[in-house]
Amino acid sequence: MRITSRSACVIITACSLWLAACETSPTGRSQLMLFPEDKVQAMGVQAYREMKQKLPSVDDPEVTSYVHCVAEAITRVIPEKYGETNWEVTVFASDQVNAFALPGGKIGVYSGLLEVAQTPAQLATVIAHEVGHVLAQHANERLSTNFATQVGLNVLSIAVGAGGFLNRQTLALLGLGAQVGIILPFSRTQESAADTIGQKLMARAGFNPRQSIMLWQNMRKAGGARPPQFLSTHPSPSTRIDDLRDQLPEAMNLYERAQFEGRNPQCKPPRAG
Numbered sequence: 001m002r003i004t005s006r007s008a009c010v011i012i013t014a015c016s017l018w019l020a021a022c023e024t025s026p027t028g029r030s031q032l033m034l035f036p037e038d039k040v041q042a043m044g045v046q047a048y049r050e051m052k053q054k055l056p057s058v059d060d061p062e063v064t065s066y067v068h069c070v071a072e073a074i075t076r077v078i079p080e081k082y083g084e085t086n087w088e089v090t091v092f093a094s095d096q097v098n099a100f101a102l103p104g105g106k107i108g109v110y111s112g113l114l115e116v117a118q119t120p121a122q123l124a125t126v127i128a129h130e131v132g133h134v135l136a137q138h139a140n141e142r143l144s145t146n147f148a149t150q151v152g153l154n155v156l157s158i159a160v161g162a163g164g165f166l167n168r169q170t171l172a173l174l175g176l177g178a179q180v181g182i183i184l185p186f187s188r189t190q191e192s193a194a195d196t197i198g199q200k201l202m203a204r205a206g207f208n209p210r211q212s213i214m215l216w217q218n219m220r221k222a223g224g225a226r227p228p229q230f231l232s233t234h235p236s237p238s239t240r241i242d243d244l245r246d247q248l249p250e251a252m253n254l255y256e257r258a259q260f261e262g263r264n265p266q267c268k269p270p271r272a273g
């Protein structure tokens with residue numbers, strides 16, 4: 001077969017586009033990234049705005065200041081290379097046992113989560129896990145994998161539905177699957193990456209990483225007849241508890257260092273009832 005200079009050029013261009021679209025995740029994995037990150041962040045910001053329009057937020061200052069205290073302790077220790085420094089936190093009034101974080105620096109916690117995440121460190125576990133998905137750009141990776149089959153179409157216009165709102169599939173791909181009723185879990189690989197990043201992040205913030213194991217034990221207990229919404233899009237607690245235990249020594253080192261350096265957040269849980 002003779003390769004003309006024109007077709008060679010096409011091949012080289014295609015390859016370099018492909019390479020440009022491949023990035024390395026914080027856990028060292030190669031990821032397909034077709035979307036410019038600022039576009040994914042804009043989608044995250046829009047999805048968050050839509051959530052806030054739909055759901056009432058909690059105005060009990062005891063609850064909001066508690067959740068803010070935990071979330072801010074975590075976002076404060078995110079390494080600078082990730083850029084986003086201005087994270088917004090909302091506590092939604094809902095019985096859902098769930099939380100999410102979106103690209104563009106947005107965090108949502110449902111008040112129902114506080115029934116299962118019973119200590120500041122357990123709440124930190126869930127928030128840091130969700131933030132882990134954002135830092136590892138899992139939304140971009142999911143959107144990219146999903147839209148890779150539709151090359152040639154304007155992928156951004158696919159993401160937005162009628163009336164300028166993000167369509168349900170895009171919301172689910174961004175990580176709001178349980179919220180829009182599309183069960184679309186992150187992959188196992190993405191979940192364990194978020195667990196690893198999250199456990200280190202909570203430890204660096206000064207929350208005892210041992211509590212991450214207790215959180216998953218509580219989630220499992222809360223399972224029963226009506227499993228927490230969080231579990232509908234997440235692998236079973238038992239599988240992740242083993243991994244978190246394996247990674248505990250490294251996280252404990254980070255935790256001890258945080259204590260030594262004076263990071264010891266005192267977040268006061270709201271009184272029960």
Ligand SMILES: [Zn+2]
Binds near residue numbers: 130186234
């Ligand atoms: Zn997750």
